[in-house]
Amino acid sequence: MAMVVFNHEYHSVDKDGNQVVYQDRAVRPNTTQAVQALGELTATFSASKESIEIISAEVYLPNGKKVVTDVSQALIKEPFTALNYSDLKIKTISFKGVEEGSVLRVVVKRTFRPDVDKGFFLFQGFFDVLVPTQETLVVLRFEPGTKVAKRERFATPAPTAIRERKTDKGELFYLYGTSEVKPTTPEPVSVPSQETGSSVTFASLATWDxxxxxxxxxxxxxxxxxxxxxxxxxxxxxxxxxxxxxxxxxxxxxxxxxxxxxxxxxxxxxxxxxxxxxxxxxxxxxxxxxxxxxxxxxxxxxxxxxxxxxxxxxxxxxxxxxxxxxxxxxxxxxxxxxxxxxxxxxxxxxxxxxxxxxxxxxxxxxxxxxxxxxIPPQPVENNAVEETIEADIHDVHSVTLTSRSRTYSPNQWYHAIPSIPQHLMLEALKEGVSKQYKDFEILKLQLEPADRGGILRNTTTLEIRDFTRKMGQWYIFNPLFDADHLGNESSVGSSTRTSDIEFEAPRRLVATATIRLPKTVKVESLPKPMKLVHEKFGSYIYEVQESEGVIKVRREVNISVKRIAAKDFKEFRQFYKACLNQDEELIGLKEL
Known part of the structure; x- marks a missing residue:
């Protein structure tokens, strides 16, 4: 954990978009991890457009002494560039005397020179912080004749000091200051923080044309x-x-x-x-x-x-x-x-x-x-996982489970799976199954690369010897077994919300389970069917049939949106929690 004592920035911009930035920053590390993190400065820059100068580096110890680092010892290194031809460089320097409770103060000058983007300028300042910050001050200066537009979005924390001034020479100055700002924790499954927190944006006056x-x-x-x-x-x-x-x-x-x-x-x-x-x-x-x-x-x-x-x-x-x-x-x-x-x-x-x-x-x-x-989100059929589950129950403890999935999705992880060595995928499957079952054996794992239509097909067969949990005289289990589930439960964990939700993409999940029962087992309870259709968010269908020792369960869920506005959260929470709860419905068996 660390605390920012102050962070002062001065930005000077000319008509061509050339920028000079001075940053004067003081930070107090309060843990060993923070000391390690702050003990070295690394700054990446593009050598053809930028330069970085470390002007001073001082550490003020708890006993009142000051330790000065010789900034002339700063090094310029090459970044790791496995798939990168670049002029990126890293300026780095290790600071002397950093310890818990000390204050590290560093002054850095950064110069930026535009190239083919000459004349364009963009500055975005965000006032949200990751660690407690006692004081922030941002000053922007635009040389006379610079045409600039601005947009301010103030939420919590908002700047406590805002100034705007034009000098007799035609220079434009803008000042923003905050004090005693506490860290903000983003709500789960939120839109990017750049869209929600307090910020100021300045851009050169231009049109999209x-x-x-x-x-x-x-x-x-x-x-x-x-x-x-x-x-x-x-x-x-x-x-x-x-x-x-x-x-x-x-x-x-x-x-x-x-x-x-x-x-x-x-x-x-x-x-x-x-x-x-x-x-x-x-x-x-x-x-x-x-x-x-x-x-x-x-x-x-x-x-x-x-x-x-x-x-x-x-x-x-x-x-x-x-x-x-x-x-x-x-x-x-x-x-x-x-x-x-x-x-x-x-x-x-x-x-x-x-x-x-x-x-x-x-x-x-x-x-x-x-x-x-x-760019609009793609329809649910362009991100679909369809699973067929065959479950042959031997007794109230053991089952042979075969799952066949058909996936059509832009998720690159799905498409990377067939290229992963078989032994590694077996280990991963074993680790995943072991979170739910303790006594099992993997009988088959077949992973096929995508066909010409981009469809992936996978097959797994498991022998599970502890697939139920005992509840009184009953043995209960989830008929969806290990089918892909909705996830993102944390998005509706709270009853209120201030930021929009953003999922990866709209998606469809279909699971069809055929469960064959032995004559030594009797069904005591089945999930109730459910159908939900919401014009904004999608639909959920859960169907159950039982006939002559065979149970058939089909669940289809369509989440048709990528984003849910905070104003719609109450409605969405009711819809989504109903879907999540239905996914957890159980079948109860009794041994004859």
């Missing part, structure tokens, strides 16, 4: 529909008649190429020519998007390279290219919308979009301008 033209001017010259690019497009599609099959072939080709992050000089924004990426057989998101768009244009499919912000939604009324950290291909659809192809999602089947891109902003260059759109 201007940024769209700027981005189009960077990537369009790199697009090619001739030479080797056209030859490759023709080679990949020559035996295919349907346009959709051709698009899939080109997409699969580009996404199979090695992903390598390229961050050299202008590389953060400027893609490589399509021919170069094709020849190299590797690239980052913007390189692969440009190559895919080039190949698509060769077969008469036009589109654009869209910029996407992955971690969170953006401040849409303050346009800036500096929000974005990813690039995909956007194709116009007949329904006046867009479909998106992420050429870096190596394991995601064609037609599906990675969960992290759903409900995120994308900037699409079009008609000599730009359009900011919200």
């Amino acid at each position: 201007e940024i769209g033209r700027w981005w189009s001017g960077l990537y369009e010259p790199k697009v090619s529909t001739s030479g080797e690019v056209r030859q490759k497009a023709e080679e990949l599609t020559k035996d295919l008649a349907k346009q959709d099959d051709k698009i899939k072939a080109l997409y699969d080709f580009v996404k199979s190429m090695r992903y390598v992050s390229i961050h050299l000089n202008s590389g953060a924004y400027l893609p490589h020519p399509a021919e170069e990426t094709l020849k190299n057989k590797y690239g980052d998101c913007k390189d692969k998007a440009v190559l895919l768009l080039s190949l698509l244009r060769c077969i008469g499919v036009d589109g654009a390279v869209a910029l996407v912000r992955v971690p969170s939604l953006i401040t849409s009324d303050l346009p800036s290219p500096r929000y974005f950290d990813h690039a995909v291909v956007a194709l116009k659809t007949p329904a006046s919308g867009y479909s998106f192809l992420d050429a870096t999602a190596a394991l995601v089947p064609y037609g599906l979009l990675p969960e992290v891109l759903q409900h995120r902003h994308a900037l699409i260059p079009r008609d000599k301008g730009g359009e900011l759109v919200l």
